[in-house]
Amino acid sequence: MIQIKNLCVNLGDFMLHDINLTVDEGEYFIILGPTGAGKTVLLESIAGLYPVKSGEIWLGGKEVTRLEPEKRGISIVYQDHALFPHLSVKDNTIFGLRLRKQTRQEMEAALDWVTQLLGISHLLDRKPDTLSGGERQKVALARALSIKPQLLLLDEPLSALDPEGREGVQQELRQLHNRLKVTTIHVTHDFEEAIALGNHIAVLGEGCIKQVGTPEHIFRQPNSEFVARFAMVRNIFAGEVVARDNGNTVFSTEGTELAVVTDLRGSLHASIRPEDILISPEPLHSSARNSFCGLITYVANKGSTLYLTVNLPPDFICLVTRRSFEEMGLTEGKKVYITFKASAVHVF
Amino acid sequence: MGKKWFTTNGMTLTFILLGLIIFLFIIVPLINTIVTSDPKILFDTLLAPEVRGAIWLSLYAALIATAVGFLLGVPLAYLLARVDFPGKTLIEGLIDVPIVVPHTAAGIALLFVFGRSFFAGKAFHSIGIDFIDSTAGIVIAMLFVSIPFLIDSAKEGFKKVDVRLEKVSRSLGASPWQSFFNISLPLAWRSIFAGSVMMWARGISEFGAVIILAYHPMIAPTLVLERFESYGLSYAQPVAVILIILCLFVFIALRTIAYRGEKT
Numbered sequence: 001m002i003q004i005k006n007l008c009v010n011l012g013d014f015m016l017h018d019i020n021l022t023v024d025e026g027e028y029f030i031i032l033g034p035t036g037a038g039k040t041v042l043l044e045s046i047a048g049l050y051p052v053k054s055g056e057i058w059l060g061g062k063e064v065t066r067l068e069p070e071k072r073g074i075s076i077v078y079q080d081h082a083l084f085p086h087l088s089v090k091d092n093t094i095f096g097l098r099l100r101k102q103t104r105q106e107m108e109a110a111l112d113w114v115t116q117l118l119g120i121s122h123l124l125d126r127k128p129d130t131l132s133g134g135e136r137q138k139v140a141l142a143r144a145l146s147i148k149p150q151l152l153l154l155d156e157p158l159s160a161l162d163p164e165g166r167e168g169v170q171q172e173l174r175q176l177h178n179r180l181k182v183t184t185i186h187v188t189h190d191f192e193e194a195i196a197l198g199n200h201i202a203v204l205g206e207g208c209i210k211q212v213g214t215p216e217h218i219f220r221q222p223n224s225e226f227v228a229r230f231a232m233v234r235n236i237f238a239g240e241v242v243a244r245d246n247g248n249t250v251f252s253t254e255g256t257e258l259a260v261v262t263d264l265r266g267s268l269h270a271s272i273r274p275e276d277i278l279i280s281p282e283p284l285h286s287s288a289r290n291s292f293c294g295l296i297t298y299v300a301n302k303g304s305t306l307y308l309t310v311n312l313p314p315d316f317i318c319l320v321t322r323r324s325f326e327e328m329g330l331t332e333g334k335k336v337y338i339t340f341k342a343s344a345v346h347v348f
Numbered sequence: 349m350g351k352k353w354f355t356t357n358g359m360t361l362t363f364i365l366l367g368l369i370i371f372l373f374i375i376v377p378l379i380n381t382i383v384t385s386d387p388k389i390l391f392d393t394l395l396a397p398e399v400r401g402a403i404w405l406s407l408y409a410a411l412i413a414t415a416v417g418f419l420l421g422v423p424l425a426y427l428l429a430r431v432d433f434p435g436k437t438l439i440e441g442l443i444d445v446p447i448v449v450p451h452t453a454a455g456i457a458l459l460f461v462f463g464r465s466f467f468a469g470k471a472f473h474s475i476g477i478d479f480i481d482s483t484a485g486i487v488i489a490m491l492f493v494s495i496p497f498l499i500d501s502a503k504e505g506f507k508k509v510d511v512r513l514e515k516v517s518r519s520l521g522a523s524p525w526q527s528f529f530n531i532s533l534p535l536a537w538r539s540i541f542a543g544s545v546m547m548w549a550r551g552i553s554e555f556g557a558v559i560i561l562a563y564h565p566m567i568a569p570t571l572v573l574e575r576f577e578s579y580g581l582s583y584a585q586p587v588a589v590i591l592i593i594l595c596l597f598v599f600i601a602l603r604t605i606a607y608r609g610e611k612t
Binding site for chain 2: 048075084100147
């Protein structure tokens with residue numbers, strides 16, 4: 001669908017160099033990278049909104065490297081939504097449709113379709129400055145989707161939202177993509193967001209692509225210290241959220257059931273920070289609802305702290321101080337108990 | 349909204365006093381000129397064809413200057429707001445030079461280019477436009493001294509338009525022209541309009557550069573001077589009064605339109 005070959009972009013202070021990416025038709029592709037890595041510029045280069053120094057961009061079998069942005073059929077949604085402040089929601093939404101030679105009926109139909117899709121039909125007469133963050137986002141998405149783009153570019157779409165709003169919008173993006181199957185490239189600095197949404201992830205840093213792969217691949221086998229910084233020192237599991245008859249909610253992964261606190265259901269991910277896990281040689285009696293027995297399979301020494309890999313399965317990475325480690329006499333191959341609160345598990 | 353609560357302390361009172369002095373300095377001569385004038389003479393003056401002709405010419409020539417300035421200045425303002433290039437600061441500085449050059453000197457400079465024996469003058473003469481003692485001369489004198497106001501204001505207006513709005517517009521299928529006319533221009537319109545009003549007002553008030561190029565036909569400020577020198581203060585005052593009142597009303601009205609609904 002879209003192929004980027006040896007792309008180089010000059011950002012003034014530094015360069016994006018030798019960027020190679022392939023995104024398949026209908027895919028939800030994530031570009032993951034820290035702030036200032038040039039993610040937005042990369043999106044703008046793909047859309048033709050930022051000059052490319054060298055390299056090629058192919059879209060649907062056609063080279064578009066030097067094609068004007070208005071002829072590419074690529075929509076972009078910016079982090080702050082970039083709604084046209086002088087136009088109503090309706091005029092924002094049909095901005096792209098108006099520029100196409102369409103009949104009034106075609107335009108009305110497209111407007112109806114996209115406003116219903118995003119649930120913004122009741123906002124049509126409002127001006128952007130009267131909308132909430134979530135509403136603005138929907139309008140920006142509606143405007144982008146109205147022209148039925150070949151490719152949808154999302155620039156940090158969740159980071160302008162508050163944490164509560166973020167989860168909802170993440171679900172909506174997933175559902176929207178499942179319905180429309182529009183090829184999407186989404187850039188973010190949030191690893192969990194990347195895991196939750198992406199079919200494939202490319203990690204961007206220091207001006208180049210560090211690694212490309214499936215979410216599992218990236219967080220199980222980071223190929224460099226840079227990628228590991230994003231991925232490693234965390235426990236992220238793929239699994240299923242199920243409500244039990246006794247009113248508890250559990251996250252089931254590799255035969256282990258974690259007690260969790262969430263309203264979400266279905267195939268999801270869960271993460272636990274290594275420092276939120278307590279390690280003890282004997283079972284702990286505490287209010288924490290998760291307590292499991294496992295074997296220490298690996299000890300990573302970081303000086304005053306150590307990362308232990310405890311296999312239940314799955315593998316949990318746990319942080320202990322050197323002092324506790326020595327006091328408990330922990331070694332590889334030893335049986336230990338790990339304990340953490342249900343509220344320490346983040347489901348996404 | 350946004351007004352801060354202000355305590356009356358020594359500093360505030362001092363500032364109010366100082367501010368009052370300069371405000372009175374501006375307003376007293378204007379008001380005084382108006383109130384001390386004889387309504388009968390004022391009315392007679394208003395009916396005099398040469399007075400009405402001069403005022404009309406001032407307004408009309410300044411309006412043409414503004415229209416030309418708009419057509420040529422707004423595109424430049426957009427470029428200066430959007431594009432970085434070497435020597436840009438120099439160009440921006442040069443554009444403001446007409447504000448600081450003494451206007452009689454500006455008139456002399458224009459004469460050397462647009463006079464009949466000089467290159468631009470010759471070129472325009474061949475298509476039937478002469479700048480010496482003509483409305484065209486008045487227009488270019490006004491254009492020269494007042495264009496910086498429009499360019500600067502329009503430039504600031506364009507700078508305030510988020511470039512990503514233009515990018516979104518392009519990605520949705522708009523050509524550069526369509527993006528400019530549908531997004532950039534409407535969003536910068538208030539600044540451009542305010543700049544145009546300033547330019548027009550500055551044009552109307554211009555005197556020094558105009559008389560070098562065109563003493564005749566006579567614009568209103570020239571008429572005030574001529575009446576003052578030939579017949580004395582009592583003859584010049586009514587014309588001055590009419591000019592002041594006219595400018596006051598037009599300027600206040602246009603400013604009100606330009607800043608209507610603007611958030612403070």
